[in-house]
Amino acid sequence: xxxxxxxxxxxxxxxxxxxxxxxxxxxxxxxxxxxxxxxxxxxxxxxxxxxxxxxxxxxxxxxxxxxxxxxxxxxxxxxxxxxxxxxxxxxxxxxxxxxxxxxxxxxxxxxxxxxxxxxxxxxxxxxxxxxxxxxxxxxxxxxxxxxxxxxxxxxxxxxxxxxxxxxxxxxxxxxxxxxxxxxxxxxxxxxxxxxxxxxxxxxxxxxxxxxxxxxxxxxxxxxxxxxxxxxxxxxxxxxxxxxxxxxxxxxxxxxxxxxxxxxxxxxxxxxxxxxxxxxxxxxxxxxxxxxxxxxxxxxxxxxxxxxxxxxxxxxxxxxxxxxxxxxxxxxxxxxxxxxxxxxxxxxxxxxxx
Amino acid sequence: xxxxxxxxxxxxxxxxxxxxxxxxxxxxxxxxxxxxxxxxxxxxxxxxxxxxxxxxxxxxxxxxxxxxxxxxxxxxxxxxxxxxxxxxxxxxxxxxxxxxxxxxxxxxxxxxxxxxxxxxxxxxxxxxxxxxxxxxxxxxxxxxxxxxxxxxxxxxxxxxxxxxxxxxxxxxxxxxxxxxxxxxxxxxxxxxxxxxxxxxxxxxxxxxxxxxxxxxxxxxxxxxxxxxxxxxxxxxxxxxxxxxxxxxxxxxxxxxxxxxxxxxxxxxxxxxxxxxxxxxxxxxxxxxxx
Numbered sequence: 001x002x003x004x005x006x007x008x009x010x011x012x013x014x015x016x017x018x019x020x021x022x023x024x025x026x027x028x029x030x031x032x033x034x035x036x037x038x039x040x041x042x043x044x045x046x047x048x049x050x051x052x053x054x055x056x057x058x059x060x061x062x063x064x065x066x067x068x069x070x071x072x073x074x075x076x077x078x079x080x081x082x083x084x085x086x087x088x089x090x091x092x093x094x095x096x097x098x099x100x101x102x103x104x105x106x107x108x109x110x111x112x113x114x115x116x117x118x119x120x121x122x123x124x125x126x127x128x129x130x131x132x133x134x135x136x137x138x139x140x141x142x143x144x145x146x147x148x149x150x151x152x153x154x155x156x157x158x159x160x161x162x163x164x165x166x167x168x169x170x171x172x173x174x175x176x177x178x179x180x181x182x183x184x185x186x187x188x189x190x191x192x193x194x195x196x197x198x199x200x201x202x203x204x205x206x207x208x209x210x211x212x213x214x215x216x217x218x219x220x221x222x223x224x225x226x227x228x229x230x231x232x233x234x235x236x237x238x239x240x241x242x243x244x245x246x247x248x249x250x251x252x253x254x255x256x257x258x259x260x261x262x263x264x265x266x267x268x269x270x271x272x273x274x275x276x277x278x279x280x281x282x283x284x285x286x287x288x289x290x291x292x293x294x295x296x297x298x299x300x301x302x303x304x305x306x307x308x309x310x311x312x313x314x315x316x317x318x319x320x321x322x323x324x325x326x327x328x329x330x331x332x333x334x335x336x337x338x339x340x341x342x343x344x345x346x347x348x349x350x351x352x353x
Numbered sequence: 354x355x356x357x358x359x360x361x362x363x364x365x366x367x368x369x370x371x372x373x374x375x376x377x378x379x380x381x382x383x384x385x386x387x388x389x390x391x392x393x394x395x396x397x398x399x400x401x402x403x404x405x406x407x408x409x410x411x412x413x414x415x416x417x418x419x420x421x422x423x424x425x426x427x428x429x430x431x432x433x434x435x436x437x438x439x440x441x442x443x444x445x446x447x448x449x450x451x452x453x454x455x456x457x458x459x460x461x462x463x464x465x466x467x468x469x470x471x472x473x474x475x476x477x478x479x480x481x482x483x484x485x486x487x488x489x490x491x492x493x494x495x496x497x498x499x500x501x502x503x504x505x506x507x508x509x510x511x512x513x514x515x516x517x518x519x520x521x522x523x524x525x526x527x528x529x530x531x532x533x534x535x536x537x538x539x540x541x542x543x544x545x546x547x548x549x550x551x552x553x554x555x556x557x558x559x560x561x562x563x564x565x566x567x568x569x570x571x572x573x574x575x576x577x578x579x580x581x582x583x584x585x586x587x588x589x590x591x592x593x594x595x596x597x598x599x600x601x602x603x604x605x606x607x608x609x610x611x612x613x614x615x616x617x618x619x620x621x622x623x624x625x626x627x628x629x630x631x632x633x634x635x636x637x638x639x640x641x642x643x
Contacts, residue, residue, distance in 0.1 A: 070375060074420035079458045081420050085375045116626065117611035120374045259615045262608040264423040272421055279614070286616060289606045290425070290446025295619075301641075305618065314621035 002179065004171040004187035005194055011162065011169050014185070015044045018093045022130070025061055026095040027051040038094075038101075049096045049162070052140050053327060057255035058094060058101045059108060062125045063278070065252075069121050069262070070274035087121060091128040096162070100143075102133045103150035103325040104255025106157045110319050111258055121276065130177060135163040135198070137205055139213035142328030144341060147218045150325045152205040153198070163198045170194050216328045216341035220311060223344040224322060228313040232304070236350050240307075240343055241300025243336035248280030250306065250330040250339065256323045257309075259286075281305045307343055370406055373611060376418045376462025377403050379438075384457055387441060388521045391488060392453055393430075395439045396461060409433050410470030411495035412602055412630045415440070416610045418462030422451035426607040428629070429466060430491050432498035441491045441523065467610040468629045471496045471574065471600065480508035480567045484585050486557050486577025487516050490523050492602050492629075493576050498527075501534045508571075511538045511564050515557030515581070519543050519550050540564050558584045561592070568592050575601045586633060596634035603629050603636070 006014075018024045025040050026047040038054040038061070041047055071084040097105075112122035133154035136143075145151030154161050159178035163170040170190055173179045226232050251257040261279040264272055279286060282303065287296040296302055309315050310323035324340050331339025383395040398404035409429050417440060418424045425448045427440050444453040452461075473496075481500055483493050500507055512531075516522050522541065531537050540560040542553035553560065557577070566573075573594065575585050582601065589599055605617035605624045617624035620639035622631075631639075 072420060074460070076459075079456075079460060081378055081460045081462075083375065083378075112613060115612065117373060117613070119609075119611070119613050258613070260608065260613070261616075262424065262614065264418075264421065266421060274424075279616070281615070281618075287606055289604065290449060295605070296641075308621075309615075309618075312621065 001173045002182060003173070003190035003195065004182060005165075005168055005190040006171050006187055007168045010187070011049070012044055012047075014181075015041075015047055015093075015095055018095070018130075019044060022091045022093045024093045024095055025058070027054055038097075041095075047095065049134055049164070053098050053100070053136075053143065055253075055329075057104055057253060057327070057329065058097060059104060059255055059258075061092060061094060062105065062129065063108060063112075063122060063258060063260075066275055066277045067121065068273045069276045071271060072274075073271050087124045089124050089128060091130075092125075093130045093132065095132045096134040097131060097154075097158070098136060098327075099133055099151040099154040100145045100148075100325045100327040101255055102131065102154045102157050103145075103148075103321070104327070105131065107256040107319045107321065107323060107325065108258055109157075111256075114320075115318065130160075130181070131158050132160045132162060133158040135161070135202065135205075137164055137201055139205065139209050141213060142215045142332050143209070143213040143326065144216045144218050144328055145326035146206055146209055147220060148322060148324055148326035153202045163201060165194060165197050165201065170198050216331050216339075218324070218326070218341040218344040219348060220322055220324060220344055223307075223347045224311045224313065224316075226347050226350075227308055227311045232347060233350060234300075236346060237300040237304040240338050240346065241298065241303045243338045244282060244299050244303050245336050246282050246284070246299060246302075247335065248282050249333040249335075251280035251282065252278060253329040253333050255325055255327060255329075256319070281309070303338070307340070310340060311344075370408075371466055372403070372407070372464045374464075376416070376424075376464050377407075379461050379463050381455060381457055381459050381461060384455075387523045390445075390453075391441060391443045391521075391523065393439050393441045394452070394455075394461075395437050396463075397438060398463075399460075404438075407438075407466075409466045409495075411473065411499050412471035412492065413466040413468045414492075414610075414629060415463050415465035415467070416607070417452075418464075419448050419451045419455070420460065420462065423448045424462070424464075424608075425449060425452075426604070426610065426625075428492035428495075428602065428604075430494035432495055432502060434499065434502055436498060441488075441494075443488055465610060467625055469627070471602075471630050472572075473499065476572050477503075477506045478508070478570070480571040481510050482564075482566050482571060482573040483510075483512045483514075484557060484561075484573060484575045484577070485512070485514045486581035487521060488523065489577035489581075490514060493574055494524060494527070496574060497531065501531055501537060504534055504536070509538065509567060510536065511540070511566060513540050513542075513557055513560040513564060513566075515542045515544070515555075515560070515577075517544050519547060538564065556584065557581055558588045561585070561588045566592070568594050572598045572600060575599060596637065597632050599633035601631060601633065601636065603631060 028046045036051045036054045038058050074081045112119040136152040158174040161172040259279045260276050288294040378399045379396040385393040414428045416424050444450045485493050546554045607617045608614035610625050612623045612626035620641040
């Protein structure tokens with residue numbers, strides 16, 4: 001694929017151009033808290049491509065916390081129903097995705113649109129989005145993408161990929177959509193020298209992991225083997241279950257968690273809206289059926305489900321990779337200290353005992 | 354046109370093209386009381402083109418919308434051939450209670466049919482035993498009617514049916530009709546003796562002995578509450594039946610029907626797309642308690 005060398009100014013211009021026709025999302029640093037959010041940009045000045053990994057995964061843009069998937073009105077007197085069968089479709093640019101979040105989107109793509117049934121709601125969001133990734137020139141505290149093979153540089157899935165070099169940005173094209181954008185601009189071609197420089201940047205970033213990314217390590221292949229074969233002792237799941245506060249935070253910050261609930265809500269004006277909201281397998285109501293029969297009551301039954309989903313071979317067949325993409329957010333938010341890297345450690349410790 | 358990848362691969366081939374995303378509107382033509390809290394709703398699609406393309410396999414289910422209340426998964430009792438489209442539902446939760454409030458002429462939404470369905474071609478030439486407990490007869494009805502429509506393709510066809518009281522027995526007129534078919538054996542029991550009942554008394558597994566069920570070249574379809582399911586399986590296993598020959602249909606909370614919401618996950622399978630029909634051998638290895 002073709003490569004180009006752009007100045008910082010040209011990158012900014014590209015974002016400005018998108019802003020005319022698209023909703024542009026990108027990393028921004030909150031002035032008060034210093035937290036990074038991947039939100040819609042009103043002005044390109046707020047875009048910070050050097051910002052740390054965003055607090056929330058970018059799935060919010062493609063698979064929102066709550067979304068209307070159908071609107072209808074039922075007239076009981078006339079015994080008639082009118083339905084509004086449409087989704088909000090709006091072109092979007094995700095500018096400056098971290099490679100781990102890119103891998104998360106790929107997992108969602110394969111799960112929602114790569115299987116027997118296609119999820120229309122997700123497809124509508126995805127169809128009109130342009131993905132621009134941004135190589136991490138350094139890791140952050142909670143990163144472990146080197147363990148999950150999702151960084152520090154994106155390898156596939158993007159339309160355009162940016163890497164900050166000494167003299168500007170190396171832009172690599174990853175799709176026809178990306179090539180069309182490149183062709184529309186007279187960008188300067190990059191050559192092998194810049195590619196070598198990128199490789200050096202990536203290698204330096206990897207070298208910085210022992211020093212800078214000290215929070216998490218996860219040798220997930222070892223855990224996958226145990227989980228897939230069902231060899232994990234029940235006591236280990238009980239231990240994990242006892243630590244769980246059933247808050248669901250891990251699911252909501254995970255770039256690959258995609259469970260949802262559907263509820264019909266009556267609006268004040270007589271309309272009904274079918275809402276799809278994210279759900280978490282840690283909640284007791286998740287499997288509860290009508291008549292209050294619940295096949296999965298103990299919390300450890302629900303907790304091991306989450307790790308089964310992330311780390312079993314059968315689920316990986318749907319994702320074409322393990323369900324964990326190494327962003328470390330679950331470890332960051334978990335009040336019970338059972339983020340995925342920790343659970344992998346417990347499982348591995350069990351195997352050596 | 355369905356919007357699933359299935360369309361190119363299988364929909365066109367087997368003609369089973371589900372309604373995936375937006376519900377299609379159906380009219381309630383008739384409502385019949387089956388038992389306390391159980392009603393049958395006969396329905397027809399408003400869009401006749403949709404009705405023509407709406408074809409089911411026995412054992413599949415639909416997602417049914419009660420407008421204003423929500424959507425629920427429900428198994429399909431009608432036979433795939435020459436049968437009225439209907440569902441039989443017990444009022445147990447928010448949406449099913451709302452459904453029971455509806456009148457003839459009210460509208461419902463339907464998505465589906467989803468799921469793998471019972472085997473039919475594969476079991477031709479075999480004896481079939483249907484074992485149903487309570488409302489477990491609802492998902493089996495489709496297969497029973499279908500098998501009786503092709504009576505000569507099968508060996509013995511036996512129905513073992515148990516319910517709590519005589520008043521809870523479903524599909525009474527249907528069962529009388531089926532009994533007219535040559536060689537259809539029915540054994541019906543209720544849990545405790547009651548005035549006016551001169552049939553069998555006891556749990557459904559006692560009927561296995563009475564019916565002297567065959568073991569070889571036989572499949573058993575078992576559907577009912579977990580406690581009944583387990584004791585029936587025990588009896589069949591003792592008689593030397595193969596784990597592959599015992600077939601059941603499972604239920605779980607479902608939201609989407611197409612393998613995306615993951616509410617119906619049991620171990621490594623999803624009941625909506627991999628199931629709801631499993632053999633006992635599969636059920637044993639799902640990796641989670643049923």
